[in-house]
Amino acid sequence: VDHISSFRKMSVYEKPQDRVLIMLSSGNLAISQAVKEHLSHTPKDDALTIWTARNLFEVAQLVGEAIRVVAARETEALKAAGVEFNINLLLGGQIAGESTRLFHIYAAGNFIEATDENCYFQIGEAKYGKPIIDRVIHAETPLMDAIKCVLVSFDSTMRSNISVGLPIDLTCYARDSFNLDRVHHITDSDSYFSQISQRWSEGLRGVFASLPDPDWEIAPDTRDSFSIPPP
Amino acid sequence: VDHISSFRKMSVYEKPQDRVLIMLSSGNLAISQAVKEHLSHTPKDDALTIWTARNLFEVAQLVGEAIRVVAARETEALKAAGVEFNINLLLGGQIAGESTRLFHIYAAGNFIEATDENCYFQIGEAKYGKPIIDRVIHAETPLMDAIKCVLVSFDSTMRSNISVGLPIDLTCYARDSFNLDRVHHITDSDSYFSQISQRWSEGLRGVFASLPDPDWEIAPDTRDSFSIPPP
Numbered sequence: 001v002d003h004i005s006s007f008r009k010m011s012v013y014e015k016p017q018d019r020v021l022i023m024l025s026s027g028n029l030a031i032s033q034a035v036k037e038h039l040s041h042t043p044k045d046d047a048l049t050i051w052t053a054r055n056l057f058e059v060a061q062l063v064g065e066a067i068r069v070v071a072a073r074e075t076e077a078l079k080a081a082g083v084e085f086n087i088n089l090l091l092g093g094q095i096a097g098e099s100t101r102l103f104h105i106y107a108a109g110n111f112i113e114a115t116d117e118n119c120y121f122q123i124g125e126a127k128y129g130k131p132i133i134d135r136v137i138h139a140e141t142p143l144m145d146a147i148k149c150v151l152v153s154f155d156s157t158m159r160s161n162i163s164v165g166l167p168i169d170l171t172c173y174a175r176d177s178f179n180l181d182r183v184h185h186i187t188d189s190d191s192y193f194s195q196i197s198q199r200w201s202e203g204l205r206g207v208f209a210s211l212p213d214p215d216w217e218i219a220p221d222t223r224d225s226f227s228i229p230p231p
Numbered sequence: 232v233d234h235i236s237s238f239r240k241m242s243v244y245e246k247p248q249d250r251v252l253i254m255l256s257s258g259n260l261a262i263s264q265a266v267k268e269h270l271s272h273t274p275k276d277d278a279l280t281i282w283t284a285r286n287l288f289e290v291a292q293l294v295g296e297a298i299r300v301v302a303a304r305e306t307e308a309l310k311a312a313g314v315e316f317n318i319n320l321l322l323g324g325q326i327a328g329e330s331t332r333l334f335h336i337y338a339a340g341n342f343i344e345a346t347d348e349n350c351y352f353q354i355g356e357a358k359y360g361k362p363i364i365d366r367v368i369h370a371e372t373p374l375m376d377a378i379k380c381v382l383v384s385f386d387s388t389m390r391s392n393i394s395v396g397l398p399i400d401l402t403c404y405a406r407d408s409f410n411l412d413r414v415h416h417i418t419d420s421d422s423y424f425s426q427i428s429q430r431w432s433e434g435l436r437g438v439f440a441s442l443p444d445p446d447w448e449i450a451p452d453t454r455d456s457f458s459i460p461p462p
Contacts, residue, residue: 131390135390144444148439160358207438208383212426214378214413214423216415
C-alpha cells in the first residue's frame with residue numbers, strides 16, 4: 001500500500017521497497033498546496049508521476065513542472081493583488097536503484113541538488129539557524145547528530161524570530177531502508193525538545209562565560225593613526 | 232581638540248567632555264559616504280550641526296535630514312540604474328547632560344531608539360549572528376561581555392556568509408567617560424579574535440556532543456494518525 005502523509009509543511013510519499021519521497025515547503029501556502037494537488041493528479045496519458053518516475057531527478061522535474069503549471073495559472077492574479085509568486089521546496093528521499101538524493105526547487109521550477117560539499121539545504125527563515133548547521137553538519141555526520149543539530153537550529157530560529165514556533169515536523173530517513181525510521185511531531189509539550197533547548201542554552205552560557213577577556217591595550221599611537229583632525 | 236576618526240563602516244566624532252558620537256553604516260557605500268560628507272558641512276546660518284546639537288535625538292534628526300538630502304539628489308539616477316536607495320545607520324554615544332543613547336536610522340530618514348527591553352541594534356548581514364546576541368545581551372550586560380558577544384556574533388556571521396570578513400572595527404564607550412576606552416581594529420592577525428573563534432567553536436562542539444539522544448519511539452498508531460491512503 002502506498003502512503004501519503006501530510007503535515008503542515010511536510011509531505012511524505014511512500015511506496016514500500018520502491019520509494020520514499022519527502023517534500024518540505026516554504027513561501028505561499030496556497031501555492032504549495034496547489035503544487036501538491038497538481039502532483040496528485042493521475043495524468044490521462046502514460047506520463048510519469050511521482051509514483052512512476054525512475055529516479056529522484058525526474059521527480060524534481062515533475063515538481064518543477066507542477067510549479068510552472070500553477071505559476072501560469074496564478075501569477076497574474078497574484079501580481080494584481082500585490083502578492084509575489086513565492087515558493088521554495090525541498091525534495092529528498094530515495095528511489096530503488098539509486099542512492100538518497102536531495103533537491104532544492106525554486107519558484108521558477110528550476111532546481112539544484114545537494115552534493116557532498118554542500119550537503120544540506122534550508123528554506124524559510126533560514127539564517128538564524130544556519131551557523132550551528134555550518135559547524136556540525138557534514139556529509140558524514142551521523143543521522144542522530146543531524147537530528148539534534150536541526151532541533152538546536154530551530155531553537156535558535158524560534159528565539160530570534162517570534163513568528164517561528166512549534167510544532168516542528170521531523171522525518172529521518174536512513175539510506176537503503178525504504179522505511180521512515182523516525183517521524184516525529186514536536187509540540188510544546190515535547191519534553192525532549194525542551195531538554196535540548198535548555199541544555200543548549202546553559203551550555204552556550206557556560207562556554208561564553210569561559211571565554212578570556214581581550215588583552216588589547218589602548219596604544220595612543222595606534223589611536224592617532226586613524227584619527228583625522230577636523231577641518 | 233575635536234576628533235573625527237574614520238573607519239570603513241564606522242565613524243567616530245569626539246569633542247572632549249562634551250560628546251562622543253559613533254556612527255555605523257550598512258548598505259550602499261556611496262550613499263553613506265555622501266551622508267557623512269553632508270554632515271561635515273558647516274551650515275551658512277546658525278543651524279545645528281552634530282557638534283552643536285543639544286542631545287543625541289537632535290543628532291539622529293540631523294543624520295535623518297542628511298539622508299533625505301542625499302535621497303532627493305540621488306534616488307532618481309539610482310533608480311534609473313536599477314539600484315535601490317539602501318542605507319542603514321546606527322548612531323550611538325553620549326552628549327553631556329544626558330545618558331548614552333542608541334538610534335537605528337533608516338533609508339527614509341526616520342529612526343527608532345533602543346530601550347531597556349530592546350537594548351541593541353544590528354545592521355547589515357544581521358541574522359546569522361543574532362541568536363548569540365539574543366541569548367547574552369541585556370541592558371545590564373557588562374561591557375566586557377558585550378565585546379565578547381559581538382565578536383562571537385561576527386565569527387558566526389563570517390562562517391555562514393563568506394562575503395563577510397575581517398577586519399572588524401570595534402569601539403567601546405563607557406557611560407559618562409566621554410572618552411573611548413576601547414577602539415580596536417581586528418585583522419586576521421589578531422590573536423585574541425583567533426582564540427575566541429577557536430574556543431567558541433570547540434566549546435559549541437563540546438556542548439553539542441553532550442546533548443542526549445531523543446527518546447522517541449516510533450508508535451505505529453501515531454504514524455497511522457497522519458497517514459492518508461492514496462486515492
